[in-house]
Amino acid sequence: MSKLSLRAQKLMVGAATPLAVVLAAGMVYQASYAAFTGQTRNSGNEWATGSVKLTDDDGGAARFRVANMLPNDTQTKCIVVTADASVPSTVKGYAINPVTSTSGLENKVMVTIVSGSGGSFDDCTGFTQVGAAHVSDAPLSAIAQVNSFAGGFGGWVVPAGVSSKTYQISWRFDTTGMTQAQIDAMQGAKTGIDMQWEMQSN
Amino acid sequence: MTATLASPDVDDAATESSSVASHPLRDWAHLLSVLAARIYRAYLLVLVAIALAPVLFGWGSYVIKSGSMEPSVQVGDVVVAKPYTPDQTIRVGRVFVFDDPASDAAEPDLIVHRIVERRDDGDYTTAGDANEVTDITPLPRTDVVATAVILAPYVGLPVTWAQSGQWLNLVLWLLFSMAAFGLATRNLAGEPPKWGLLRLIRDLFTRDGPSDPDDTPPTTHRDENTPTPPPRSPDHVLRCSPVVVAACTVLLGTLTATANAGFTGNTRNSSMTWSPGPWTQPYVGAVLTDSPSTFWLLDEPASAITAQDRSGSNVLGTYKPTTIRGEAGGLLNNPGTSVRTTGALALTSANPLPSSATHTTEFWFRSGDADGGYLTGFAAGSDGGAQSVEDRVVWMSSTGKITYGNWPTNQQRIIATPLSYNNNVWHHVVVVSTASTGGRQNTVIYVDGSARVSGQTSRVDTYNGYVRVGGGTGTGAFSGSIDNVSTYGTALSAARVTAHWNAR
Numbered sequence: 001m002s003k004l005s006l007r008a009q010k011l012m013v014g015a016a017t018p019l020a021v022v023l024a025a026g027m028v029y030q031a032s033y034a035a036f037t038g039q040t041r042n043s044g045n046e047w048a049t050g051s052v053k054l055t056d057d058d059g060g061a062a063r064f065r066v067a068n069m070l071p072n073d074t075q076t077k078c079i080v081v082t083a084d085a086s087v088p089s090t091v092k093g094y095a096i097n098p099v100t101s102t103s104g105l106e107n108k109v110m111v112t113i114v115s116g117s118g119g120s121f122d123d124c125t126g127f128t129q130v131g132a133a134h135v136s137d138a139p140l141s142a143i144a145q146v147n148s149f150a151g152g153f154g155g156w157v158v159p160a161g162v163s164s165k166t167y168q169i170s171w172r173f174d175t176t177g178m179t180q181a182q183i184d185a186m187q188g189a190k191t192g193i194d195m196q197w198e199m200q201s202n
Numbered sequence: 203m204t205a206t207l208a209s210p211d212v213d214d215a216a217t218e219s220s221s222v223a224s225h226p227l228r229d230w231a232h233l234l235s236v237l238a239a240r241i242y243r244a245y246l247l248v249l250v251a252i253a254l255a256p257v258l259f260g261w262g263s264y265v266i267k268s269g270s271m272e273p274s275v276q277v278g279d280v281v282v283a284k285p286y287t288p289d290q291t292i293r294v295g296r297v298f299v300f301d302d303p304a305s306d307a308a309e310p311d312l313i314v315h316r317i318v319e320r321r322d323d324g325d326y327t328t329a330g331d332a333n334e335v336t337d338i339t340p341l342p343r344t345d346v347v348a349t350a351v352i353l354a355p356y357v358g359l360p361v362t363w364a365q366s367g368q369w370l371n372l373v374l375w376l377l378f379s380m381a382a383f384g385l386a387t388r389n390l391a392g393e394p395p396k397w398g399l400l401r402l403i404r405d406l407f408t409r410d411g412p413s414d415p416d417d418t419p420p421t422t423h424r425d426e427n428t429p430t431p432p433p434r435s436p437d438h439v440l441r442c443s444p445v446v447v448a449a450c451t452v453l454l455g456t457l458t459a460t461a462n463a464g465f466t467g468n469t470r471n472s473s474m475t476w477s478p479g480p481w482t483q484p485y486v487g488a489v490l491t492d493s494p495s496t497f498w499l500l501d502e503p504a505s506a507i508t509a510q511d512r513s514g515s516n517v518l519g520t521y522k523p524t525t526i527r528g529e530a531g532g533l534l535n536n537p538g539t540s541v542r543t544t545g546a547l548a549l550t551s552a553n554p555l556p557s558s559a560t561h562t563t564e565f566w567f568r569s570g571d572a573d574g575g576y577l578t579g580f581a582a583g584s585d586g587g588a589q590s591v592e593d594r595v596v597w598m599s600s601t602g603k604i605t606y607g608n609w610p611t612n613q614q615r616i617i618a619t620p621l622s623y624n625n626n627v628w629h630h631v632v633v634v635s636t637a638s639t640g641g642r643q644n645t646v647i648y649v650d651g652s653a654r655v656s657g658q659t660s661r662v663d664t665y666n667g668y669v670r671v672g673g674g675t676g677t678g679a680f681s682g683s684i685d686n687v688s689t690y691g692t693a694l695s696a697a698r699v700t701a702h703w704n705a706r
Contacts, residue, residue, distance in 0.1 A: 009233060016237045020244035028252050031353040035274035035297060053334065054467035063471045068479030079471055087268065099475065109476050140476075148339055149304040173478065179501045179538045180486045180512060183478075192475035198304075198338060198468040201268050 569682025
């Protein structure tokens with residue numbers, strides 16, 4: 001290895017700092033340009049790998065489709081929600097797209113939601129409740145009030161990796177105190193709701 | 203040579219003061235490590251300056267805490283953003299800092315995501331570049347905080363480490379930076395610790411040709427007297443570099459805000475629906491089974507003037523103004539209201555109805571009145587005055603007994619229950635009457651589900667008239683409550699009467 005000439009050494013010394021400044025500025029420019037100029041988001045692009053992914057086992061079928069509901073009818077079913085997270089996340093459930101009837105039917109369908117393990121969409125056998133109920137005998141109309149992640153129920157903290165939770169949903173038709181006129185007004189009425197689970201990284 | 207090869211590392215160069223290097227390899231190691239340290243220092247300071255300077259102009263700097271905007275924005279990058287004012291346009295495709303519309307929290311929950319769609323309602327759809335799905339909650343303009351303009355990579359990492367408790371990373375970085383800042387102040391080629399570019403330019407103009415490494419820089423007078431510039435002692439380095447590094451860290455930590463580029467996913471169970479089947483209250487169902495010709499539930503509110511007919515024959519009733527509507531109902535398992543009479547005709551059918559010899563009248567009443575009175579009947583008119591014809595009168599005697607046949611006619615025949623029912627509790631009355639000999643009727647009076655009395659009663663006429671409740675012609679009106687009045691053109695069996703009673 002040759003001994004350094006002083007001039008070369010001074011050149012390197014002198015150039016080092018300006019070089020770094022230019023490098024830093026260039027990098028900031030490049031990164032800003034890449035990130036912030038307008039572009040169309042293409043969800044099919046190669047990096048949109050879905051670093052968190054939430055799925056359920058309903059296969060596109062509605063959990064409840066109840067016709068000819070009679071007083072004190074009740075039903076209990078399960079749905080399994082699976083979170084695939086690359087970073088620790090939180091899953092919450094809430095209601096969207098409420099279908100309101102003119103006759104207040106949504107005040108008469110009382111829903112209870114608990115979570116735990118076991119069971120599946122097809123068969124709730126083996127379900128074991130863990131923890132307190134998320135929603136306890138609340139009318140659909142009240143559940144529909146909670147329609148965003150912030151107010152959602154559950155607060156299921158998901159570690160990185162794949163984890164599942166079974167939600168057991170029960171409803172009953174509560175006709176307590178209804179006069180015949182109110183009953184008659186509900187004929188042909190329909191109420192409905194979508195349950196949505198959302199996962200957000202912590 | 204072999205000895206120096208064994209440890210030509212940074213530590214070696216850093217701990218030895220700037221003694222005149224005699225070995226080429228050691229020279230190189232010293233030079234490169236100091237240069238690397240200077241490059242790192244300048245690089246870091248420039249990034250910090252870019253990240254922080256805009257804050258002085260009222261812009262915002264946001265350290266990114268999560269990775270949903272990868273690869274364009276990474277965790278630890280600092281996004282410098284221009285505050286959004288309503289006069290600015292929001293361009294689809296740009297990245298914005300906004301208050302999470304899905305969060306109700308009073309404190310702003312900042313998100314850095316790309317706006318991907320303008321919705322029909324004027325709100326925007328946002329998404330993280332690395333998210334498979336768009337964010338669920340639409341973004342209203344009012345939640346937009348700033349437009350992302352400058353991205354300073356990596357500089358926010360210490361802040362994210364501190365926030366997420368990655369203390370080891372933070373400490374290692376601090377130590378490394380201190381060492382590098384210390385190293386960067388080391389002398390090279392006999393220069394005093396001044397900025398290299400100035401030094402170089404000055405040297406170029408003041409001196410020709412290469413100078414000896416041992417030469418003292420001639421520009422300072424002080425140097426004339428001292429043979430070599432005083433090397434920075436390790437003590438000095440250790441005093442100074444932590445201050446610079448700590449200042450950078452503190453500035454970063456205090457002047458920037460943090461924002462999330464959160465990952466999000468969702469799943470949904472759609473279109474759950476419920477619709478009721480046709481059903482009735484138990485008592486209503488029991489009555490409807492026997493096809494009544496009128497069935498007034500009397501469940502109307504206080505303001506109603508018309509009593510609805512649940513029989514399906516649409517025989518409406520007309521409330522008299524003195525009638526009190528919306529009182530507590532008489533049947534426990536059949537929620538509804540009742541009416542209370544005030545010693546006058548309470549209600550008639552709105553239109554005349556045909557009548558038949560075979561008939562049943564059913565109702566509920568409650569009274570504590572000692573005078574008795576007219577419960578229900580049938581007459582040619584619907585007013586309170588004298589009627590050309592009136593019959594089918596169910597009457598409560600002054601002793602509280604239920605009677606039938608008590609209306610003006612030839613050879614009046616009246617039957618009365620043996621017991622009294624004016625005890626101020628609800629009672630169920632069914633009067634079943636069929637044609638008998640001599641134009642008279644055979645009648646059974648059921649009270650509370652059981653037949654209480656039967657026998658021949660006064661004759662009835664067949665004509666079009668009005669069902670009347672609570673008052674008749676020139677006779678005492680009833681004072682008390684009445685509920686669920688129904689009439690039938692048929693004779694109810696004892697079993698059906700019991701069924702009605704059981705459905706109460």
